[in-house]
Amino acid sequence: MNYVLHYAPDNASLVVRLVLEELRPPYRTALVDRSVSAQSGAAYKRLNPVGRIPALETPEGPMFETAAICLFLADRHRERVQLSPDPCDPARAPFLSWLFFLSNTVHAEMRSLFYPSLIAGPDPEHQDTASQQIRTSLTAHFDLLDSRYSSADMTICDLYLAVLLRWPALYPVAADRSWFDLARWPNLHALARRIEIRESAQAAIRAEGLGPTPFSNPHPATPPEGSAL
Ligand SMILES: N[C@@H](CCC(=O)N[C@@H](CS)C(=O)NCC(=O)O)C(=O)O
Structure with a gap:
Protein backbone atom coordinates (compact mmCIF):
# COMPACT_ATOMS: atom_id res chain seq x y z
CA MET A 1 0.00 0.00 0.00
CA ASN A 2 1.29 3.43 -0.90
CA TYR A 3 -0.75 5.25 1.72
CA VAL A 4 -2.38 4.62 5.10
CA LEU A 5 -5.03 7.11 6.17
CA HIS A 6 -5.41 7.31 9.95
CA TYR A 7 -9.01 8.33 10.36
CA ALA A 8 -12.03 8.56 12.59
CA PRO A 9 -15.55 8.65 11.14
CA ASP A 10 -16.78 12.13 10.20
CA ASN A 11 -13.51 13.73 11.30
CA ALA A 12 -11.27 15.92 9.13
CA SER A 13 -9.89 12.67 7.72
CA LEU A 14 -13.12 12.55 5.69
CA VAL A 15 -11.72 15.28 3.43
CA VAL A 16 -8.63 13.18 2.76
CA ARG A 17 -10.73 10.08 2.15
CA LEU A 18 -12.73 11.95 -0.52
CA VAL A 19 -9.51 13.09 -2.19
CA LEU A 20 -8.05 9.56 -2.11
CA GLU A 21 -11.27 8.15 -3.56
CA GLU A 22 -11.13 10.69 -6.41
CA LEU A 23 -7.45 10.09 -7.19
CA ARG A 24 -7.48 6.33 -6.47
CA PRO A 25 -3.88 5.61 -5.48
CA PRO A 26 -3.66 2.34 -3.52
CA TYR A 27 -4.48 3.12 0.11
CA ARG A 28 -5.89 1.60 3.24
CA THR A 29 -7.34 3.10 6.36
CA ALA A 30 -6.49 2.63 10.04
CA LEU A 31 -9.04 3.65 12.67
CA VAL A 32 -8.00 6.12 15.33
CA ASP A 33 -10.08 5.08 18.34
CA ARG A 34 -11.48 8.32 19.71
CA SER A 35 -13.29 6.49 22.54
CA VAL A 36 -9.85 6.08 24.18
CA SER A 37 -8.39 9.34 22.77
CA ALA A 38 -5.91 7.36 20.70
CA GLN A 39 -5.05 10.58 18.84
CA SER A 40 -3.31 11.80 22.02
CA GLY A 41 -1.25 8.65 22.54
CA ALA A 42 2.46 8.31 21.88
CA ALA A 43 2.03 5.89 18.96
CA TYR A 44 -0.26 8.22 17.03
CA LYS A 45 1.85 11.27 17.85
CA ARG A 46 4.73 9.64 16.02
CA LEU A 47 2.57 10.15 12.91
CA ASN A 48 1.02 13.48 13.84
CA PRO A 49 2.93 15.29 16.59
CA VAL A 50 -0.02 17.65 17.07
CA GLY A 51 -2.27 14.73 18.08
CA ARG A 52 -5.09 15.54 15.69
CA ILE A 53 -6.89 13.53 13.05
CA PRO A 54 -5.98 12.92 10.22
CA ALA A 55 -2.52 11.60 9.57
CA LEU A 56 -1.40 10.03 6.32
CA GLU A 57 1.48 7.58 6.03
CA THR A 58 3.21 8.13 2.69
CA PRO A 59 6.26 6.49 1.08
CA GLU A 60 8.17 9.61 2.18
CA GLY A 61 7.01 9.45 5.78
CA PRO A 62 3.95 10.55 7.73
CA MET A 63 2.08 13.77 7.00
CA PHE A 64 -0.40 15.80 9.02
CA GLU A 65 -2.70 18.81 8.43
CA THR A 66 -5.67 18.18 6.16
CA ALA A 67 -4.89 20.84 3.55
CA ALA A 68 -1.22 19.88 3.29
CA ILE A 69 -2.11 16.22 2.81
CA CYS A 70 -4.76 16.98 0.18
CA LEU A 71 -2.48 19.33 -1.76
CA PHE A 72 0.35 16.78 -1.65
CA LEU A 73 -1.95 14.06 -3.01
CA ALA A 74 -3.54 16.26 -5.68
CA ASP A 75 -0.17 17.50 -6.96
CA ARG A 76 1.30 13.99 -6.90
CA HIS A 77 -1.52 12.05 -8.59
CA ARG A 78 -2.77 13.80 -11.69
CA GLU A 79 -3.42 10.85 -14.02
CA ARG A 80 -7.08 10.14 -13.32
CA VAL A 81 -8.34 13.58 -12.33
CA GLN A 82 -6.65 16.93 -11.67
CA LEU A 83 -7.72 18.22 -8.27
CA SER A 84 -5.21 21.10 -8.16
CA PRO A 85 -4.27 23.53 -10.93
CA ASP A 86 -0.65 23.32 -12.19
CA PRO A 87 1.80 25.75 -10.56
CA CYS A 88 1.88 27.83 -13.80
CA ASP A 89 -1.89 27.76 -14.35
CA PRO A 90 -3.53 31.18 -13.65
CA ALA A 91 -6.12 29.27 -11.63
CA GLU A 208 -18.22 6.09 7.51
CA GLY A 209 -22.02 5.65 7.70
CA LEU A 210 -22.78 9.20 6.59
CA GLY A 211 -26.32 8.73 5.21
CA PRO A 212 -27.56 9.51 1.69
CA THR A 213 -27.20 13.33 1.71
CA PRO A 214 -24.11 13.89 3.86
CA PHE A 215 -23.42 17.45 2.73
CA SER A 216 -26.75 18.98 1.66
CA ASN A 217 -28.85 17.48 4.47
CA PRO A 218 -26.56 15.75 6.96
CA HIS A 219 -27.59 13.24 9.60
CA PRO A 220 -25.40 11.94 12.43
CA ALA A 221 -22.93 9.31 11.27
CA THR A 222 -23.65 5.66 12.06
CA PRO A 223 -20.22 4.24 11.22
CA PRO A 224 -19.45 0.53 10.93
CA GLU A 225 -16.40 1.06 13.17
CA GLY A 226 -15.23 3.74 15.55
CA SER A 227 -16.92 6.94 16.61
CA ALA A 228 -16.98 10.55 15.45
CA LEU A 229 -16.37 11.99 18.93
N1 LIG B 1 -5.69 21.68 11.55
C1 LIG B 1 -5.97 20.27 11.66
C2 LIG B 1 -7.27 20.11 12.45
C3 LIG B 1 -7.64 18.67 12.60
C4 LIG B 1 -8.70 18.47 13.69
O1 LIG B 1 -9.15 19.42 14.33
N2 LIG B 1 -9.05 17.21 13.89
C5 LIG B 1 -10.01 16.88 14.91
C6 LIG B 1 -11.06 15.93 14.37
S1 LIG B 1 -12.02 16.66 13.09
C7 LIG B 1 -9.33 16.18 16.07
O2 LIG B 1 -8.29 15.58 15.90
N3 LIG B 1 -9.97 16.25 17.24
C8 LIG B 1 -9.54 15.53 18.39
C9 LIG B 1 -8.58 16.30 19.25
O3 LIG B 1 -8.29 17.48 19.00
O4 LIG B 1 -8.11 15.69 20.24
C10 LIG B 1 -6.09 19.66 10.28
O5 LIG B 1 -6.51 20.37 9.36
O6 LIG B 1 -5.74 18.49 10.10
Missing part, protein backbone atom coordinates in the same frame (compact mmCIF):
# COMPACT_ATOMS: atom_id res chain seq x y z
CA ARG A 92 -3.40 28.23 -9.13
CA ALA A 93 -3.34 31.59 -7.29
CA PRO A 94 -7.07 31.80 -6.43
CA PHE A 95 -7.06 28.05 -5.73
CA LEU A 96 -4.30 28.44 -3.12
CA SER A 97 -5.99 31.47 -1.59
CA TRP A 98 -9.27 29.63 -1.08
CA LEU A 99 -7.55 26.45 0.11
CA PHE A 100 -5.66 28.31 2.80
CA PHE A 101 -8.77 30.32 3.71
CA LEU A 102 -10.74 27.11 4.20
CA SER A 103 -7.97 25.55 6.27
CA ASN A 104 -6.62 28.50 8.29
CA THR A 105 -9.85 30.36 8.85
CA VAL A 106 -13.06 28.38 8.29
CA HIS A 107 -11.80 25.02 9.59
CA ALA A 108 -9.97 26.70 12.48
CA GLU A 109 -13.11 28.62 13.45
CA MET A 110 -15.09 25.42 13.39
CA ARG A 111 -12.58 23.75 15.69
CA SER A 112 -13.09 26.60 18.18
CA LEU A 113 -16.87 26.22 17.86
CA PHE A 114 -16.68 22.48 18.53
CA TYR A 115 -14.18 22.78 21.40
CA PRO A 116 -15.04 26.21 22.94
CA SER A 117 -13.02 25.51 26.09
CA LEU A 118 -9.87 25.71 23.96
CA ILE A 119 -10.36 29.44 23.43
CA ALA A 120 -12.69 30.44 26.28
CA GLY A 121 -11.60 28.23 29.19
CA PRO A 122 -13.94 26.25 31.46
CA ASP A 123 -16.54 28.99 32.23
CA PRO A 124 -19.80 28.17 30.34
CA GLU A 125 -20.70 31.87 30.01
CA HIS A 126 -17.35 32.68 28.42
CA GLN A 127 -17.81 29.70 26.13
CA ASP A 128 -21.29 30.91 25.08
CA THR A 129 -19.93 34.37 24.28
CA ALA A 130 -17.04 32.96 22.29
CA SER A 131 -19.33 30.54 20.43
CA GLN A 132 -21.69 33.38 19.49
CA GLN A 133 -18.77 35.38 18.08
CA ILE A 134 -17.57 32.40 16.07
CA ARG A 135 -21.06 31.70 14.69
CA THR A 136 -21.27 35.33 13.54
CA SER A 137 -17.86 35.10 11.89
CA LEU A 138 -18.62 31.76 10.24
CA THR A 139 -21.90 33.13 8.89
CA ALA A 140 -20.02 36.03 7.31
CA HIS A 141 -17.48 33.61 5.86
CA PHE A 142 -20.16 31.37 4.38
CA ASP A 143 -21.78 34.53 2.90
CA LEU A 144 -18.41 35.34 1.33
CA LEU A 145 -17.89 31.84 0.02
CA ASP A 146 -21.40 31.75 -1.42
CA SER A 147 -20.88 35.04 -3.26
CA ARG A 148 -17.23 34.80 -4.35
CA TYR A 149 -16.00 31.22 -4.30
CA SER A 150 -16.11 29.36 -7.59
CA SER A 151 -14.00 26.80 -9.38
CA ALA A 152 -14.48 25.89 -13.01
CA ASP A 153 -13.08 22.39 -12.43
CA MET A 154 -13.49 20.46 -9.23
CA THR A 155 -10.52 20.78 -6.90
CA ILE A 156 -9.64 19.66 -3.40
CA CYS A 157 -11.22 22.96 -2.23
CA ASP A 158 -14.67 21.74 -3.32
CA LEU A 159 -14.22 18.48 -1.43
CA TYR A 160 -12.93 20.28 1.67
CA LEU A 161 -15.76 22.81 1.54
CA ALA A 162 -18.42 20.09 1.23
CA VAL A 163 -17.21 18.57 4.51
CA LEU A 164 -17.11 22.01 6.15
CA LEU A 165 -20.78 22.39 5.15
CA ARG A 166 -21.65 19.12 6.91
CA TRP A 167 -20.24 19.64 10.38
CA PRO A 168 -22.02 22.81 11.56
CA ALA A 169 -25.38 21.11 10.92
CA LEU A 170 -24.40 18.32 13.37
CA TYR A 171 -21.91 19.68 15.89
CA PRO A 172 -21.60 20.54 18.71
CA VAL A 173 -24.19 17.87 19.47
CA ALA A 174 -25.56 19.60 22.57
CA ALA A 175 -25.63 23.16 21.19
CA ASP A 176 -28.17 25.21 19.25
CA ARG A 177 -27.27 24.75 15.59
CA SER A 178 -30.19 26.68 14.11
CA TRP A 179 -27.81 29.48 13.02
CA PHE A 180 -26.61 27.20 10.23
CA ASP A 181 -29.12 26.86 7.41
CA LEU A 182 -27.59 25.80 4.11
CA ALA A 183 -30.68 27.07 2.27
CA ARG A 184 -29.36 30.57 2.97
CA TRP A 185 -26.42 29.89 0.64
CA PRO A 186 -27.73 28.56 -2.71
CA ASN A 187 -24.32 28.24 -4.35
CA LEU A 188 -22.93 26.30 -1.41
CA HIS A 189 -26.03 24.13 -1.36
CA ALA A 190 -25.48 23.37 -5.06
CA LEU A 191 -21.83 22.49 -4.35
CA ALA A 192 -22.90 20.12 -1.55
CA ARG A 193 -25.30 18.38 -3.94
CA ARG A 194 -22.66 18.13 -6.69
CA ILE A 195 -20.14 16.50 -4.39
CA GLU A 196 -22.41 14.08 -2.54
CA ILE A 197 -23.56 12.32 -5.71
CA ARG A 198 -19.99 11.55 -6.79
CA GLU A 199 -18.60 8.02 -6.53
CA SER A 200 -15.99 9.23 -4.08
CA ALA A 201 -18.73 10.46 -1.75
CA GLN A 202 -20.63 7.19 -2.11
CA ALA A 203 -17.50 5.31 -0.99
CA ALA A 204 -17.12 7.65 2.00
CA ILE A 205 -20.83 7.28 2.83
CA ARG A 206 -20.40 3.49 2.96
CA ALA A 207 -17.14 3.55 4.89
Whole structure:
Protein backbone atom coordinates (compact mmCIF):
# COMPACT_ATOMS: atom_id res chain seq x y z
CA MET A 1 0.00 0.00 0.00
CA ASN A 2 1.29 3.43 -0.90
CA TYR A 3 -0.75 5.25 1.72
CA VAL A 4 -2.38 4.62 5.10
CA LEU A 5 -5.03 7.11 6.17
CA HIS A 6 -5.41 7.31 9.95
CA TYR A 7 -9.01 8.33 10.36
CA ALA A 8 -12.03 8.56 12.59
CA PRO A 9 -15.55 8.65 11.14
CA ASP A 10 -16.78 12.13 10.20
CA ASN A 11 -13.51 13.73 11.30
CA ALA A 12 -11.27 15.92 9.13
CA SER A 13 -9.89 12.67 7.72
CA LEU A 14 -13.12 12.55 5.69
CA VAL A 15 -11.72 15.28 3.43
CA VAL A 16 -8.63 13.18 2.76
CA ARG A 17 -10.73 10.08 2.15
CA LEU A 18 -12.73 11.95 -0.52
CA VAL A 19 -9.51 13.09 -2.19
CA LEU A 20 -8.05 9.56 -2.11
CA GLU A 21 -11.27 8.15 -3.56
CA GLU A 22 -11.13 10.69 -6.41
CA LEU A 23 -7.45 10.09 -7.19
CA ARG A 24 -7.48 6.33 -6.47
CA PRO A 25 -3.88 5.61 -5.48
CA PRO A 26 -3.66 2.34 -3.52
CA TYR A 27 -4.48 3.12 0.11
CA ARG A 28 -5.89 1.60 3.24
CA THR A 29 -7.34 3.10 6.36
CA ALA A 30 -6.49 2.63 10.04
CA LEU A 31 -9.04 3.65 12.67
CA VAL A 32 -8.00 6.12 15.33
CA ASP A 33 -10.08 5.08 18.34
CA ARG A 34 -11.48 8.32 19.71
CA SER A 35 -13.29 6.49 22.54
CA VAL A 36 -9.85 6.08 24.18
CA SER A 37 -8.39 9.34 22.77
CA ALA A 38 -5.91 7.36 20.70
CA GLN A 39 -5.05 10.58 18.84
CA SER A 40 -3.31 11.80 22.02
CA GLY A 41 -1.25 8.65 22.54
CA ALA A 42 2.46 8.31 21.88
CA ALA A 43 2.03 5.89 18.96
CA TYR A 44 -0.26 8.22 17.03
CA LYS A 45 1.85 11.27 17.85
CA ARG A 46 4.73 9.64 16.02
CA LEU A 47 2.57 10.15 12.91
CA ASN A 48 1.02 13.48 13.84
CA PRO A 49 2.93 15.29 16.59
CA VAL A 50 -0.02 17.65 17.07
CA GLY A 51 -2.27 14.73 18.08
CA ARG A 52 -5.09 15.54 15.69
CA ILE A 53 -6.89 13.53 13.05
CA PRO A 54 -5.98 12.92 10.22
CA ALA A 55 -2.52 11.60 9.57
CA LEU A 56 -1.40 10.03 6.32
CA GLU A 57 1.48 7.58 6.03
CA THR A 58 3.21 8.13 2.69
CA PRO A 59 6.26 6.49 1.08
CA GLU A 60 8.17 9.61 2.18
CA GLY A 61 7.01 9.45 5.78
CA PRO A 62 3.95 10.55 7.73
CA MET A 63 2.08 13.77 7.00
CA PHE A 64 -0.40 15.80 9.02
CA GLU A 65 -2.70 18.81 8.43
CA THR A 66 -5.67 18.18 6.16
CA ALA A 67 -4.89 20.84 3.55
CA ALA A 68 -1.22 19.88 3.29
CA ILE A 69 -2.11 16.22 2.81
CA CYS A 70 -4.76 16.98 0.18
CA LEU A 71 -2.48 19.33 -1.76
CA PHE A 72 0.35 16.78 -1.65
CA LEU A 73 -1.95 14.06 -3.01
CA ALA A 74 -3.54 16.26 -5.68
CA ASP A 75 -0.17 17.50 -6.96
CA ARG A 76 1.30 13.99 -6.90
CA HIS A 77 -1.52 12.05 -8.59
CA ARG A 78 -2.77 13.80 -11.69
CA GLU A 79 -3.42 10.85 -14.02
CA ARG A 80 -7.08 10.14 -13.32
CA VAL A 81 -8.34 13.58 -12.33
CA GLN A 82 -6.65 16.93 -11.67
CA LEU A 83 -7.72 18.22 -8.27
CA SER A 84 -5.21 21.10 -8.16
CA PRO A 85 -4.27 23.53 -10.93
CA ASP A 86 -0.65 23.32 -12.19
CA PRO A 87 1.80 25.75 -10.56
CA CYS A 88 1.88 27.83 -13.80
CA ASP A 89 -1.89 27.76 -14.35
CA PRO A 90 -3.53 31.18 -13.65
CA ALA A 91 -6.12 29.27 -11.63
CA ARG A 92 -3.40 28.23 -9.13
CA ALA A 93 -3.34 31.59 -7.29
CA PRO A 94 -7.07 31.80 -6.43
CA PHE A 95 -7.06 28.05 -5.73
CA LEU A 96 -4.30 28.44 -3.12
CA SER A 97 -5.99 31.47 -1.59
CA TRP A 98 -9.27 29.63 -1.08
CA LEU A 99 -7.55 26.45 0.11
CA PHE A 100 -5.66 28.31 2.80
CA PHE A 101 -8.77 30.32 3.71
CA LEU A 102 -10.74 27.11 4.20
CA SER A 103 -7.97 25.55 6.27
CA ASN A 104 -6.62 28.50 8.29
CA THR A 105 -9.85 30.36 8.85
CA VAL A 106 -13.06 28.38 8.29
CA HIS A 107 -11.80 25.02 9.59
CA ALA A 108 -9.97 26.70 12.48
CA GLU A 109 -13.11 28.62 13.45
CA MET A 110 -15.09 25.42 13.39
CA ARG A 111 -12.58 23.75 15.69
CA SER A 112 -13.09 26.60 18.18
CA LEU A 113 -16.87 26.22 17.86
CA PHE A 114 -16.68 22.48 18.53
CA TYR A 115 -14.18 22.78 21.40
CA PRO A 116 -15.04 26.21 22.94
CA SER A 117 -13.02 25.51 26.09
CA LEU A 118 -9.87 25.71 23.96
CA ILE A 119 -10.36 29.44 23.43
CA ALA A 120 -12.69 30.44 26.28
CA GLY A 121 -11.60 28.23 29.19
CA PRO A 122 -13.94 26.25 31.46
CA ASP A 123 -16.54 28.99 32.23
CA PRO A 124 -19.80 28.17 30.34
CA GLU A 125 -20.70 31.87 30.01
CA HIS A 126 -17.35 32.68 28.42
CA GLN A 127 -17.81 29.70 26.13
CA ASP A 128 -21.29 30.91 25.08
CA THR A 129 -19.93 34.37 24.28
CA ALA A 130 -17.04 32.96 22.29
CA SER A 131 -19.33 30.54 20.43
CA GLN A 132 -21.69 33.38 19.49
CA GLN A 133 -18.77 35.38 18.08
CA ILE A 134 -17.57 32.40 16.07
CA ARG A 135 -21.06 31.70 14.69
CA THR A 136 -21.27 35.33 13.54
CA SER A 137 -17.86 35.10 11.89
CA LEU A 138 -18.62 31.76 10.24
CA THR A 139 -21.90 33.13 8.89
CA ALA A 140 -20.02 36.03 7.31
CA HIS A 141 -17.48 33.61 5.86
CA PHE A 142 -20.16 31.37 4.38
CA ASP A 143 -21.78 34.53 2.90
CA LEU A 144 -18.41 35.34 1.33
CA LEU A 145 -17.89 31.84 0.02
CA ASP A 146 -21.40 31.75 -1.42
CA SER A 147 -20.88 35.04 -3.26
CA ARG A 148 -17.23 34.80 -4.35
CA TYR A 149 -16.00 31.22 -4.30
CA SER A 150 -16.11 29.36 -7.59
CA SER A 151 -14.00 26.80 -9.38
CA ALA A 152 -14.48 25.89 -13.01
CA ASP A 153 -13.08 22.39 -12.43
CA MET A 154 -13.49 20.46 -9.23
CA THR A 155 -10.52 20.78 -6.90
CA ILE A 156 -9.64 19.66 -3.40
CA CYS A 157 -11.22 22.96 -2.23
CA ASP A 158 -14.67 21.74 -3.32
CA LEU A 159 -14.22 18.48 -1.43
CA TYR A 160 -12.93 20.28 1.67
CA LEU A 161 -15.76 22.81 1.54
CA ALA A 162 -18.42 20.09 1.23
CA VAL A 163 -17.21 18.57 4.51
CA LEU A 164 -17.11 22.01 6.15
CA LEU A 165 -20.78 22.39 5.15
CA ARG A 166 -21.65 19.12 6.91
CA TRP A 167 -20.24 19.64 10.38
CA PRO A 168 -22.02 22.81 11.56
CA ALA A 169 -25.38 21.11 10.92
CA LEU A 170 -24.40 18.32 13.37
CA TYR A 171 -21.91 19.68 15.89
CA PRO A 172 -21.60 20.54 18.71
CA VAL A 173 -24.19 17.87 19.47
CA ALA A 174 -25.56 19.60 22.57
CA ALA A 175 -25.63 23.16 21.19
CA ASP A 176 -28.17 25.21 19.25
CA ARG A 177 -27.27 24.75 15.59
CA SER A 178 -30.19 26.68 14.11
CA TRP A 179 -27.81 29.48 13.02
CA PHE A 180 -26.61 27.20 10.23
CA ASP A 181 -29.12 26.86 7.41
CA LEU A 182 -27.59 25.80 4.11
CA ALA A 183 -30.68 27.07 2.27
CA ARG A 184 -29.36 30.57 2.97
CA TRP A 185 -26.42 29.89 0.64
CA PRO A 186 -27.73 28.56 -2.71
CA ASN A 187 -24.32 28.24 -4.35
CA LEU A 188 -22.93 26.30 -1.41
CA HIS A 189 -26.03 24.13 -1.36
CA ALA A 190 -25.48 23.37 -5.06
CA LEU A 191 -21.83 22.49 -4.35
CA ALA A 192 -22.90 20.12 -1.55
CA ARG A 193 -25.30 18.38 -3.94
CA ARG A 194 -22.66 18.13 -6.69
CA ILE A 195 -20.14 16.50 -4.39
CA GLU A 196 -22.41 14.08 -2.54
CA ILE A 197 -23.56 12.32 -5.71
CA ARG A 198 -19.99 11.55 -6.79
CA GLU A 199 -18.60 8.02 -6.53
CA SER A 200 -15.99 9.23 -4.08
CA ALA A 201 -18.73 10.46 -1.75
CA GLN A 202 -20.63 7.19 -2.11
CA ALA A 203 -17.50 5.31 -0.99
CA ALA A 204 -17.12 7.65 2.00
CA ILE A 205 -20.83 7.28 2.83
CA ARG A 206 -20.40 3.49 2.96
CA ALA A 207 -17.14 3.55 4.89
CA GLU A 208 -18.22 6.09 7.51
CA GLY A 209 -22.02 5.65 7.70
CA LEU A 210 -22.78 9.20 6.59
CA GLY A 211 -26.32 8.73 5.21
CA PRO A 212 -27.56 9.51 1.69
CA THR A 213 -27.20 13.33 1.71
CA PRO A 214 -24.11 13.89 3.86
CA PHE A 215 -23.42 17.45 2.73
CA SER A 216 -26.75 18.98 1.66
CA ASN A 217 -28.85 17.48 4.47
CA PRO A 218 -26.56 15.75 6.96
CA HIS A 219 -27.59 13.24 9.60
CA PRO A 220 -25.40 11.94 12.43
CA ALA A 221 -22.93 9.31 11.27
CA THR A 222 -23.65 5.66 12.06
CA PRO A 223 -20.22 4.24 11.22
CA PRO A 224 -19.45 0.53 10.93
CA GLU A 225 -16.40 1.06 13.17
CA GLY A 226 -15.23 3.74 15.55
CA SER A 227 -16.92 6.94 16.61
CA ALA A 228 -16.98 10.55 15.45
CA LEU A 229 -16.37 11.99 18.93
N1 LIG B 1 -5.69 21.68 11.55
C1 LIG B 1 -5.97 20.27 11.66
C2 LIG B 1 -7.27 20.11 12.45
C3 LIG B 1 -7.64 18.67 12.60
C4 LIG B 1 -8.70 18.47 13.69
O1 LIG B 1 -9.15 19.42 14.33
N2 LIG B 1 -9.05 17.21 13.89
C5 LIG B 1 -10.01 16.88 14.91
C6 LIG B 1 -11.06 15.93 14.37
S1 LIG B 1 -12.02 16.66 13.09
C7 LIG B 1 -9.33 16.18 16.07
O2 LIG B 1 -8.29 15.58 15.90
N3 LIG B 1 -9.97 16.25 17.24
C8 LIG B 1 -9.54 15.53 18.39
C9 LIG B 1 -8.58 16.30 19.25
O3 LIG B 1 -8.29 17.48 19.00
O4 LIG B 1 -8.11 15.69 20.24
C10 LIG B 1 -6.09 19.66 10.28
O5 LIG B 1 -6.51 20.37 9.36
O6 LIG B 1 -5.74 18.49 10.10
